[in-house]
Amino acid sequence: MTAANWVGGQMAWVPGFPYVGGVQLPTTADILMDADAEEVHNIGHVYWADRGSHTVSSAGGKIHWLPGASIAFVVVASLQIGIQDVDAANGPPARGDGTFDVSATLVAGVDTISSTTALATAMGSGSKTIAHGALISVAFKLAVTSGTQAVRVRTWAAAQAVAFPSTTLITSGPTYSVQSAIPNIVIEADDGTRGIIYGTVPFSVSPTQQAYKNNDTTKEYGNIFRFNTPIQIDGLFVCGIASASNANLSMVLYSDPSAAGAGPTATATVAIDANTLGVISGSSPRWLWIPLASILTLAANTDYVVSLKPDAAVNIGLMYIDEQTGDMAALPLGANCYGVSRNTIGAGTAFSSINSGTRRFMIGVSVCGGDDGAGGGGGLAMPVSGRICA
Amino acid sequence: MASVTITAAGICAGGNHLHLTVTGAKTASVRLDLEDMAAPITDDDLASFVRVLCRLCKSGKTPAQAKAALQAGVTVTA
Numbered sequence: 001m002t003a004a005n006w007v008g009g010q011m012a013w014v015p016g017f018p019y020v021g022g023v024q025l026p027t028t029a030d031i032l033m034d035a036d037a038e039e040v041h042n043i044g045h046v047y048w049a050d051r052g053s054h055t056v057s058s059a060g061g062k063i064h065w066l067p068g069a070s071i072a073f074v075v076v077a078s079l080q081i082g083i084q085d086v087d088a089a090n091g092p093p094a095r096g097d098g099t100f101d102v103s104a105t106l107v108a109g110v111d112t113i114s115s116t117t118a119l120a121t122a123m124g125s126g127s128k129t130i131a132h133g134a135l136i137s138v139a140f141k142l143a144v145t146s147g148t149q150a151v152r153v154r155t156w157a158a159a160q161a162v163a164f165p166s167t168t169l170i171t172s173g174p175t176y177s178v179q180s181a182i183p184n185i186v187i188e189a190d191d192g193t194r195g196i197i198y199g200t201v202p203f204s205v206s207p208t209q210q211a212y213k214n215n216d217t218t219k220e221y222g223n224i225f226r227f228n229t230p231i232q233i234d235g236l237f238v239c240g241i242a243s244a245s246n247a248n249l250s251m252v253l254y255s256d257p258s259a260a261g262a263g264p265t266a267t268a269t270v271a272i273d274a275n276t277l278g279v280i281s282g283s284s285p286r287w288l289w290i291p292l293a294s295i296l297t298l299a300a301n302t303d304y305v306v307s308l309k310p311d312a313a314v315n316i317g318l319m320y321i322d323e324q325t326g327d328m329a330a331l332p333l334g335a336n337c338y339g340v341s342r343n344t345i346g347a348g349t350a351f352s353s354i355n356s357g358t359r360r361f362m363i364g365v366s367v368c369g370g371d372d373g374a375g376g377g378g379g380l381a382m383p384v385s386g387r388i389c390a
Numbered sequence: 391m392a393s394v395t396i397t398a399a400g401i402c403a404g405g406n407h408l409h410l411t412v413t414g415a416k417t418a419s420v421r422l423d424l425e426d427m428a429a430p431i432t433d434d435d436l437a438s439f440v441r442v443l444c445r446l447c448k449s450g451k452t453p454a455q456a457k458a459a460l461q462a463g464v465t466v467t468a
Contacts, residue, residue, distance in 0.1 A: 032423050034404025070425070149404065169421070171402045175409070177421040284432075
């Protein structure tokens with residue numbers, strides 16, 4: 001078997017950040033319900049981690065979601081959370097058909113919804129078997145008898161409304177308003193399998209900037225990752241920022257990232273002079289896309305780290321999101337990709353995980369090729385000792 | 391100079407969802423969360439606002455007339 005590059009470059013950015021992984025900055029939007037019968041619907045196609053079909057019911061099914069800021073969920077109110085089929089007879093904007101096939105009801109005064117504190121809401125009634133790729137609405141419906149209420153569902157902010165996936169707010173009338181938002185939902189099936197709405201990368205902690213410089217205690221952050229097939233890469237990407245024109249930085253690809261002693265080994269380093277960036281900022285992150293000098297082959301089932309490294313005692317920033325325990329399985333590369341850091345830069349100091357493997361930095365690689373399927377056995381350019389071969 | 395008027399045509403029972411209508415040179419129906427208005431105005435927001443304002447200023451004018459209008463200054467009062 002031999003390596004083959006796909007035609008062209010900049011093919012597949014892994015781990016992906018659909019929609020926000022581009023010119024879109026990683027910010028959030030809170031969709032508010034503050035009156036009786038107001039609803040928020042998150043519409044799209046379910047993507048199960050194992051691409052199977054799964055049942056969501058009161059026998060273990062949950063909806064993982066993140067409330068927004070400034071929550072007021074007080075007596076007398078309740079919030080129904082569940083899954084509906086999508087109304088094919090009305091719209092756009094898209095909306096559920098009005099019938100919760102499976103749901104839970106949170107009751108103010110009994111159940112608590114706290115600002116920006118992620119929830120895994122266990123389903124209380126109904127049952128729904130959802131095939132991989134099925135079109136659904138994950139719906140929230142507020143019922144208010146009295147009191148001043150403000151329940152917000154946190155989403156990714158979008159520059160404009162998206163066709164799939166989409167978020168629709170229903171207010172009195174009813175009036176349906178598509179939102180400039182990307183759903184932030186994880187579905188947990190009865191058997192524990194996680195599913196997302198395709199085109200999203202959910203989070204339990206909003207996108208946050210890790211600021212650091214080369215004389216901080218922790219000097220380097222990035223993602224450890226592995227593919228289960230050999231692949232080729234031709235570039236690196238990151239959502240980060242230099243805080244000043246002298247905040248020079250580097251993107252580094254390491255092999256043997258967890259090995260003490262000889263590892264980790266910097267196999268590719270791209271130095272970036274902050275003067276050459278389009279923008280610098282102390283707070284607003286930007287996307288950087290950088291080609292490698294030559295195509296590299298990464299071995300199957302082998303860990304690598306891609307990091308953002310400060311080259312000066314001036315802050316740089318690297319964006320990250322966190323996930324609820326187990327939810328990483330539904331994200332690109334699954335649990336094989338998570339945030340790491342180390343306090344000493346240089347060979348011989350291993351990277352270690354952050355937040356028990358539930359953090360993911362917005363940094364990764366550009367995949368440009370793979371095995372062409374031709375020839376005999378023996379694997380694709382399998383590196384000796386798990387190192388990257390150029 | 392093009393003129394548009396933004397009016398809150400409806401407010402939800404909770405008091406935070408505004409239904410805005412835009413009338414005049416351009417018409418639109420926009421729904422906004424009241425608390426969105428408390429969000430800080432970023433540099434990108436401001437740049438977008440200026441671009442739209444300049445397009446409204448240009449509406450119905452020749453390029454020379456639009457430049458003259460902008461050189462004279464455009465004031466937006468809310």
